[in-house]
Amino acid sequence: MKVPFTWRPTGWFMIGWSQEFPTGQARPLRYLGEDLVAYRGDDGALHVLQAHCRHLGAHLGHGGKVNGDCVECPFHGWIWGPDGRNRYIPYQDRPNRAAALRVYPVREQYGCVFLWHQPDGAAPSWEMPDIFRLYPQYETDPAAYYPPYPALSRKSQREPVHPQIPGENAADSMHFRYVHHATVTPVLLDWQADDHGWLFETGWPDRRSDDPNAMALRIHSYLFGLGGAISAFDGADNYRLIFATTPVEDGCSDMFYSIWWPRLPGDTAETPPADVLERLEKEFLSTLDDDLEIWRYQDYIEHPVMAVQDAKPYMAYRRWATQFYEIAPGE
Structure with missing residues (x-):
């Protein structure tokens, strides 16, 4: 379908269901023209980052490991935090503090997972509405x-x-x-x-x-x-x-x-x-x-x-x- 507007709009977009993102597993995604990695840390929080390691470009969703609340690159073991920052380089005494991956805000509601997209990476300018509380006149439990x-x-x-x-x-x-x-x-x-x-x-x-x-x-x-x-x-x-x-x-x-x-x-x-x-x-x-x-x-x-x-x-x-x-x- 050809349309006179972009396929990369701003807003909240569904990327799957919570059960598809188990704790301790990094998963590759492709949405809004970008390669992404999704992983659920040991604390249960789900994170979505730009997929390719800033070191030499390995895809963190293919063979990457979850390490606490971070994801570890399968190529050289560089570790990236949920804030997108490099946390650890195993063969160097300090991380590269200037290196960062783009972070995509995530919201989970009642088993559904949503990702915020803004073309320039700006933070959410409005919140995803609550699926149940949106209609309080009906059963909300x-x-x-x-x-x-x-x-x-x-x-x-x-x-x-x-x-x-x-x-x-x-x-x-x-x-x-x-x-x-x-x-x-x-x-x-x-x-x-x-x-x-x-x-x-x-x-x-x-x-x-x-x-x-x-x-x-x-x-x-x-x-x-x-x-x-x-x-x-x-x-x-x-x-x-x-x-x-x-x-x-x-x-x-x-x-x-x-x-x-x-x-x-x-x-x-x-x-x-x-x-x-x-x-x-x-x-x-x-x-x-x-x-x-x-x-x-x-x-x-x-x-x-x-x-x-x-x-x-x-x-x-x-x-x-x-x-x-x-x-x-x-x-």
Whole structure:
């Protein structure tokens, strides 16, 4: 997908699930056009650094060792701290105090891992919203839900989808009928933006009611910059999900999808029963596949011809999204 803006926007982006980063293991990552190393120190804190040792360029994620809260280069044993600074050179009596790796701020929430990216390496200018406290009107205790990873999570890798595109879907209630086979036409009930977030509320009219304002389902979605959307579903089943898109490099992204499904009364298992899993796979987890059938082949129309009801929220979202592009395409 060719777009008239950069694939390296500013914001919080999901890079995986906490269980994928065990203590004592260095792991290579590739996101936002950069090689990264992620490691969890002995104290349990997760760190992400620029991947290549400043000595002779070895990749710390391929054979690197975790040493306390630091990572050790597999080539010559140089040790780098969570602040990116060189801490130790085994064959020299002092470290190179001027040498440093770029540090990427990390936040973990309820088993999901997010990384802050700003093209020039600036510190976070806003915080990742809390997945549960964002909607305090619904159950906020994570223990009341089945953990999303791994059974209720999906990852699709290197898809030709820019992160702005899934965000545009939130302004488009009509696509639910054609892409996701909704049996009624959903209604965009409300939309409003704050500085770095965008809130959409979509309703499914209740066909059993004569009241046109009666909704069988309401979806509240909060877009945290271009990184993804946190949603709460208010209907027969009250559940939560996160859908995140993270650029790998120009032209492709990884996409993450996790559902917090309400526990059945008295069930303490880590995953729902088999019949519930089958239903969730069929009705909910498959929605990412539905969208990808469109996005994989979609062209970005910079000046689209819009229907009357589409135009205002769609174009307002596009104007809001420009704040996250601090570099020009190709820089």
